Amino acid sequence: MMGPELERLVMLLAKLPGFGPRSARRAALSLLQKREVLMRPLADALLAAAEAIRPCSVCGNLDTTDPCGLCADARRDRATICVVETVGDLWALERAHAHKGLYHVLGGTLSALAGQRPEDLSVEPLLRRAASGEVREVILATSATVDGQTTAHYLAGRLRDTGVAVTRLAHGVPVGGELGYLDDGTLTAALASRRPA
C-alpha cells in the first residue's frame, strides 16, 4: 500500500532519535499534507545545512564557519576550556549562559563495552590545546554517569602533565544524570561551584 518513495521516507525518518516506525509514518503523513509550507522548506533547509555545516576543527562544535562562531568570538575567555561529551551538551550550556570560555567536544565517553576507546574520542586535540600556553583551566563537564565520570578521571590523569588547572562540575548532579537533561539553573550552579579534579 506504500510506494517505494514513501517507504524510504518513513524508513529514514524512523532512524531519527525519539522516532519509531509509528511516529515516522505520522511525520511522513504530516509532511505530505503540508507539502508547500513544510515539506519543501524542510528539504531545502536539510540540503543547505548538509552543505554548509561542518564540525569546527578546533573544538568540534557544529557551525557554518571553521573555526566556529564560538572559537572566533574575541569576547570569550580563551584561557578556559569546558570539555563536553556532545554538541548537545555544548548547546545546553550555551542556552543556560553558564560558561563564558571556549569548549571542547569529545564526541562521546570512554566505554570498553561499547567499543569506545580513547583514540575514538577527541583526546589528543584536547591535550594539544591545553598545552598551547593560552589555556589556564580545563573544566571537565562530562555527565554524572559511570562512563562520564570515568572519562573525566581519565582526562584529568592525561592533562596532569600540561600543568593547567583541571576542574570538575560540582556534586549535586545525580548519579546517572546526563547534562542535557539538567535545567539551566542546575547547570549554572554546577559550573559555578566546580572543584579541582
Added chain:
Amino acid sequence: MPPEPHIEAMTDLPPLALTRLTLSRFRSYPALDLATDAPVVVLAGENGAGKTNLLEAISLLVPGRGLRGARIGELGHRAAGESAGGLWAVAGRFVTPLGPLTLGTGVEDAAATRRTFRLDGAPPRAQADIAARAAAVWLTPQMDRLFQDGASARRRFLDRLVWALEPSHAREVAAYDTAMAERNRLLADGRADPAWLDALEDQMAQHGVAVAAARRMLLARLNAALAGGIAGAFPAAVATLDCSVDASLAEVPALAAEDRFRAALAAGRGLDASSGGARLGPHRADLVLTHAPKGLAAALCSTGEQKALLVGIVLAHAALITASRGAAPLLLLDEVAAHLDNARREALFAALPGLGAQVFLTGTEAEIFAPLSPAALLLTVRPGEAVARGAGARFGAAQRRVSGV
C-alpha cells in the same frame, strides 16, 4: 433486602494499607477486582489456585522484580494455547500517611522491555517517588533455600533489604556493576591503558564503598533490633558480611577504605585478568547468618529454625522501615505457616498486630489463621478468581468486617 451492613470506618487500617487490588491479564487472572481493606487479609485456596500470584501482583506495585524475581515477559496472562503472555496491568489503591494513593504498573506496549508505573495516573518522575510512598516486604517458600543457595542469592536478599530503606542503593549497585564490567572487558582485551584502568577503579572504589557502607549500616541496625528482641518469640539472628571492603570499613573511615580498595584493584590487575574478573570487592560479599541463642551457623540449623530466623529478620526489617518512614510496609507472607510448629505459628500471629502493618497471608487451610479472625478478611482463591467468604462461613462472621463484630 436486608439493609446494607454498616461497614466499619477504616480507622483501624494501618497507616499504609492496600484497600483495593485490580488485575488485568496478570498471570492466572484474566481480570480481577478485589477489596482488601482489612489489617489482615488471608488468601486461602488449594495449591495452584493463584494465591501467590496475588501476592506477586502486590509486590510489583513497588519498584523491583517482585517476590518471584520474574522477568516482565513471564507476567502476562496466557490463555490456553498461547505461548507467551502479552500486555498486563496491576493497580492498587492505598491509604497512606500522606493521603490516598493509586499505583499502577504493567506493560503497555508489546515491544516494551520494562514495565512502567503510574502514580495517581501519571508517570512518576523517578521510581524513588514510588518507593518513598509505598513499601512491601515479603517472605516466600523460595527464600527457605537462602541458606543452601550460593552467595549471590544471599547478596540479592541483603540488597533488597537495604534498598527498601535506602532507595539510592540500587543506583550505587548498578554503577558499581557497570564500572566493574567495563574494567573486566578492558582487562580481557589485553590492551589495558593504565590511565583508563585507574579511572574505572576509581569509580569501582567510590561506588563499591558506598554499597558496602549501606549494607554495613543496615546490618548494624538489623542486628541491634534483633538483639533488642524486636522479633518477639523468634530467635535472633546475627548477620555479618564476609567482604573485604566491609572489613576495611570496620577499621578505617570511608575515604581511607576507598583508597585501600583502589590500591588493591590496581595491584590485582594481572591476577584479575587471568581469572576473568575482579576477585575482590562487594560483588563477592556473602551474608553470614548465625542463630544467636544457639551460636550456630544458620546453614547448619534445621529447616524449621532457618524459617524462624527468616521470619525474625523480616519482622525486624519491617520494624526498621516503620521507624524510618513512620508507616509499616505491607507484609506479604507466602505459605509462612508451612515450616513453623504450632508454638512458632502462634508467636507469629501474636506478633503481627503489634507491627502496625497490613499483612497478607496465604495458606491451603483457612482454619490455621482463625486466631487472626477479628481483624482478618478471609478470601477464598480459586483459579482465576478470589472471593470473600459469605456470612456464615466459620471464619469471621461476614463478608466484610461489620461494625460491632
